Amino acid sequence: MAALLALAARALSAGGLSAVDVLLLMLFGCTLPWSVIGFWNATIGFLVMRFSPDPVAAVLPVARRVRGDEPITVSTAIAIFVRNEPPERVIRNLDAMMDEIAGAGVADRFHLYVLSDTSLREIAALEEKLFSSLEQKWRGRIPVTYRRRTENIGFKAGNFWDFCERWGDRHEFAVTLDTDSFMTASAILRMVRIMQAEPKLGILQGLVVGLPSTSAFARIFQFGMRLGMRSWTIGSAWWQADCGPYWGHNGVIRIAQFKAHCHIEKLPDGGVLGGHVLSHDQIEAALMRRAGYDVRVLPEEDLGWEENPPTLIEYLRRDQRWEQGTLQYSHFIFRPGMKTVSRFQLGFAMLMFLGSPAWIGMLVVGTLAVAFAPTPAHFIDPAIGSWLMAIILVMWFAPKIATVFDVLTRPELRRAFGGTIRFLASVTAETLFFILLSPIMWLSHTLYLAGLPFGKVVGWIGQVRDDHTVLWSAAWQQFWPHTLLGAGCVGLLAFTHPSAIPYALLIAGGPLLAVPLAVITAMPRLGTTLARIGLGRLPEETAPPVALAALSLPALAAARSA
Numbered sequence: 213m214a215a216l217l218a219l220a221a222r223a224l225s226a227g228g229l230s231a232v233d234v235l236l237l238m239l240f241g242c243t244l245p246w247s248v249i250g251f252w253n254a255t256i257g258f259l260v261m262r263f264s265p266d267p268v269a270a271v272l273p274v275a276r277r278v279r280g281d282e283p284i285t286v287s288t289a290i291a292i293f294v295r296n297e298p299p300e301r302v303i304r305n306l307d308a309m310m311d312e313i314a315g316a317g318v319a320d321r322f323h324l325y326v327l328s329d330t331s332l333r334e335i336a337a338l339e340e341k342l343f344s345s346l347e348q349k350w351r352g353r354i355p356v357t358y359r360r361r362t363e364n365i366g367f368k369a370g371n372f373w374d375f376c377e378r379w380g381d382r383h384e385f386a387v388t389l390d391t392d393s394f395m396t397a398s399a400i401l402r403m404v405r406i407m408q409a410e411p412k413l414g415i416l417q418g419l420v421v422g423l424p425s426t427s428a429f430a431r432i433f434q435f436g437m438r439l440g441m442r443s444w445t446i447g448s449a450w451w452q453a454d455c456g457p458y459w460g461h462n463g464v465i466r467i468a469q470f471k472a473h474c475h476i477e478k479l480p481d482g483g484v485l486g487g488h489v490l491s492h493d494q495i496e497a498a499l500m501r502r503a504g505y506d507v508r509v510l511p512e513e514d515l516g517w518e519e520n521p522p523t524l525i526e527y528l529r530r531d532q533r534w535e536q537g538t539l540q541y542s543h544f545i546f547r548p549g550m551k552t553v554s555r556f557q558l559g560f561a562m563l564m565f566l567g568s569p570a571w572i573g574m575l576v577v578g579t580l581a582v583a584f585a586p587t588p589a590h591f592i593d594p595a596i597g598s599w600l601m602a603i604i605l606v607m608w609f610a611p612k613i614a615t616v617f618d619v620l621t622r623p624e625l626r627r628a629f630g631g632t633i634r635f636l637a638s639v640t641a642e643t644l645f646f647i648l649l650s651p652i653m654w655l656s657h658t659l660y661l662a663g664l665p666f667g668k669v670v671g672w673i674g675q676v677r678d679d680h681t682v683l684w685s686a687a688w689q690q691f692w693p694h695t696l697l698g699a700g701c702v703g704l705l706a707f708t709h710p711s712a713i714p715y716a717l718l719i720a721g722g723p724l725l726a727v728p729l730a731v732i733t734a735m736p737r738l739g740t741t742l743a744r745i746g747l748g749r750l751p752e753e754t755a756p757p758v759a760l761a762a763l764s765l766p767a768l769a770a771a772r773s774a
Contacts (some may be wrong), residue, residue: 213244223596226589233540239577246561250444251607257447258614264440271449272508276411282405285652286384287405289467290400291375293368293392295329299342302326305394306346308762310354310395319354325379325493328360337359369461369476369492380467390461392519394423394589396759399515403464406510413495414470416503417456417463418446418515421535422766424760426740427522427679427734431748431767433649434520436642438513438750440611443618445511454506455553456762460493462516466505470496473503480541485664491537494561495544498554502547514757522679522739524649524730525690535565535660568657575651579701582716587773601715607644608650613706619699628751640746648729651722655694684727691726698724743770 220240264270271351290309294302304311306324326343328334343358349547350356357379366373372388380386387400395418403416420439422434449456474496479486489495497507521527541558544550585591606613610696616639619625620632625690662667688695701720705713722729742748743766752760753771760768 213241213248216244216248217241219596219603220599221599223593224589224591226591227585227591229700232577235620236574236577236581239570239573240254242571243562243567243574246567247604247607249560251610253447254443254614255447256450257341257443257445257611259620260446260450261443261614261618264596267446268512270511271446271453272510274404274406274413275510277409278402280402280405280407284401284404284408284588285407286399286404286594287321287323287382288385288387288404289323289325289383290387290389291325291327291372291377292389292391292393293327293329293371293461294339295364295368296332296335297330297391298335299339300392303342303346304763305348308759309395309397309400310350311762312759313400314353315416316397316401321580322758323355323357324350324381326358327355327375328369329371330360331362333363364740366476366478367490367492368489369489369496372521372677373475376467376471379472383467386465386467386470387404387757388461388463390518392423393420393461393516394518394759394763395516396514399512400464403510403515407464407466410506412504412506413508414466414500414503415456415457415458415463415507417507418520419509419511419513420459420462420516422750424743424750424771425520425522425679426736426743426766426770427520427595427733428524428735428739428742429527430455430520431526431739431742432638432642432645434735435638435748435750436612436646436723437520438640439615439642442511442513444611446507448639449509449511452553454508455498455501455551455557456507458493458497458500458507460491462518462751469503469505473505474499479540482734485536485540485542489537489540491534492538494538494557498544498547498550498558499549501554502549513751516558517752517760523682523734523747524652524726525682525734527688528653528677528690531653532657532660535657538562539664558729560680565657568654569650569661571719572658575647575697575716579704581719582712583704585709586707588656588712588745597715601718604711610648612639612642618759625751628747628754629745630746630754634746634749638746641747647718648722648725649717650689652694652726652729654719655697657725659693672719679736680732680734681738684731687727687730691723691730694723694726698726699721739764740770743767743771746771 217237220237224236260267260270269276313322328339330339347356376695385404399418407416421438425431449550474494476489476495478488481487499506521530538561541562545555545558582588582591619629626632626635698720701716702713702724705716753768756768
């Protein structure tokens, strides 16, 4: 960070450091923690992936002691959280998972709990009907309990805490699932065996990857996540060690310890970040570690899947809820007894959102400074500035670069992603997509933060998960501020120094094109076409796991014709 700030100071000192230059350096400094730490996570992860004989055991030592045939000796609850979403897809996923559990001969060790916070009357009636049928179907094999709260007290954390108080004493472990989650029985059994083997382990978080999708937005987004997640997760898990993260789903929790140490009280009312906590998971991980129990990650890509939002608008709705919940970490980061790395986890999560206004500030201030300079060279040294931009881009893409190199040097991985040409075409498309998406997110974060003093808050709302068209009018209503900002910055440079436009587009391009990006990436026909030609292909589409075949995913059917 110090070296990058020094390089930025040299680049901006072309005409002497002014107050505007100092302001830009301060803004740039606010963006660096997330970029720098992401770069080192990727670097450490890449080194572990390439040179460790057992990368998983390098970050989770207990994994060496688990063969995979140990008897399941504990009672485990499978808790799935649902709220205001059609239950058919949930039942599809649960049926496939329970078939596997029963086939493994361990059905007597598991109990499924469907924990509903649904408030919409029509969906509630459908839930009661369909989950009652599910209970009847599995009666005598795996017990199924459906419970719906009439009030969403405490959001998802309150939902799980209600389960712990009512049924937690009946079970040693709980596997947590979201509405869009799917885990295989083999993944659940592996994680339960690891928890059995290490009594000090309080929470074990499994790696979650995107479920094959026919949404263009989801396909490109989760392809990029797949590229970056493995090196990032292994790298961070290596140095975070027993102070690892919990993501709220696709994890296993030791219930008695959770009940004793991880209850999150309601925050004081009166502030926009008061009341019940929206993003509970990282706080629960920090509290579990404070109590002396380890929190670790199992970084294997075949443990479970999740459905990503099918459109840009749905993605930002979810992201906004995460933003509000993450900012509530400010109430917990200085709690007595927290481990240093746990405090860092909370602070680092907050920086992801707090750094966004700095990026937007750099765009606005930098555009004005260039526009009113005699020439761009009077504002920034072009040679040093180019080096600085290249370094930042490498840091941005470091997690993905690590995985791209890993895939290209392993023939079996190249084939899994659809072959070299298809893989590189997908990487190119995702890179352009990421460059457009990132500043759209930054501006959305900034607008939400600006609205907090005026009481702009969100609650726990349902998600639209089916592919659907986004109308131009709906996209404009959502993204007109983005369009105006992007057009204003590019237009000002067009009238003053057009040569600076290509550099400004790295941040201004996304907001400028937010409306067409939202509409085009939501087109169902485009998503199906991408699945058929294999753009954004995941390994699960090349060789579908048996567990996914039971879900009858349209993306797998489309991939077969590629």
